[in-house]
Amino acid sequence: MPMLVQPRPVTPLGILADKLDGVCEQLEAQGGVDPALIAELSTVRALAAGLDPYLSRCTTAESPALAALVRRTREHDWSQRDGDGVVAALEQEMLSGHVEGQLLKFLVHMTSARQVLELGMFTGYSALAMAEALPPDGRVVACEIDGDVAALAAQCLAASPCADMIDIRVAPAQATLEQLTATDERFDLVFVDADKPGYLAYVRTVLDCALLAADGVIAVDNTLLQGEPYLPGEPTSNGAAIAEFNRALADDPRVEQVLLPLRDGLTLIRWA
Numbered sequence: 001m002p003m004l005v006q007p008r009p010v011t012p013l014g015i016l017a018d019k020l021d022g023v024c025e026q027l028e029a030q031g032g033v034d035p036a037l038i039a040e041l042s043t044v045r046a047l048a049a050g051l052d053p054y055l056s057r058c059t060t061a062e063s064p065a066l067a068a069l070v071r072r073t074r075e076h077d078w079s080q081r082d083g084d085g086v087v088a089a090l091e092q093e094m095l096s097g098h099v100e101g102q103l104l105k106f107l108v109h110m111t112s113a114r115q116v117l118e119l120g121m122f123t124g125y126s127a128l129a130m131a132e133a134l135p136p137d138g139r140v141v142a143c144e145i146d147g148d149v150a151a152l153a154a155q156c157l158a159a160s161p162c163a164d165m166i167d168i169r170v171a172p173a174q175a176t177l178e179q180l181t182a183t184d185e186r187f188d189l190v191f192v193d194a195d196k197p198g199y200l201a202y203v204r205t206v207l208d209c210a211l212l213a214a215d216g217v218i219a220v221d222n223t224l225l226q227g228e229p230y231l232p233g234e235p236t237s238n239g240a241a242i243a244e245f246n247r248a249l250a251d252d253p254r255v256e257q258v259l260l261p262l263r264d265g266l267t268l269i270r271w272a
Helices: 012-030 035-057 064-075 098-111 125-133 147-157 173-182 196-208 237-250
Strands: 115-119 139-144 166-170 187-192 212-221 255-260 266-271
Touching (some): 012 035, 064 125, 064 147, 098 125, 098 187, 098 266, 115 125, 115 173, 125 139, 125 147, 125 166, 139 147, 139 173, 147 166, 173 196, 187 196, 196 212, 196 237, 237 255
Parallel strands (some): 115 187, 139 166, 187 212
Antiparallel strands (some): 212 266, 255 266
């Protein structure tokens, strides 16, 4: 049995909790610090560290198929890249996860979606979560640029009764969007979780080419990107891309949107 590696903190709240752990440990080791200050910091640490686990406990449990997909993803050795792998840096932290998966299910139900588009599938957690909420005639078109990851996702999804509802397209997301435009496809829900520098072009294509149904919703992941868009200092290229995406979206009169502080940020977009 492969050893399970615990995910590293990759959300603003998770990073905050981790840093508070370090500060508390340093102060306790230093000695001579006011016990009241240590107690206050410990309370702040517990407030930050306890929220995500509490949200998970209070959210409907994931299906056995989704739980199995999580285990398979965590057991995989992401340090090994071979075959036709396109994306050099992959890690288990790319998994959407339990609470976000349940929110995506909610969105499928709330929009009465039948046609769902996903840009950036990874090992298939979010695709499967959305497929589980679809009616029998529903479909998820899941785009993944990396052939190795797509193959692993297909294996992970194979045991699910919803596997046949997921249409995996291995190609750059923009190319798949152009193909879908050419065949006049319309989607009730679009989930974007692909390369961050491509976000703005992908969402603009979905809007410009009428790929989004009149009452449809776009959900965009990682729009807080570990706090980089609002932290002082120089962001990474991904952080700068997300900051530009957020600014451009806020200035687009065609849509209205809300940025939810769920995990690493999730923005919901609809036609204005």
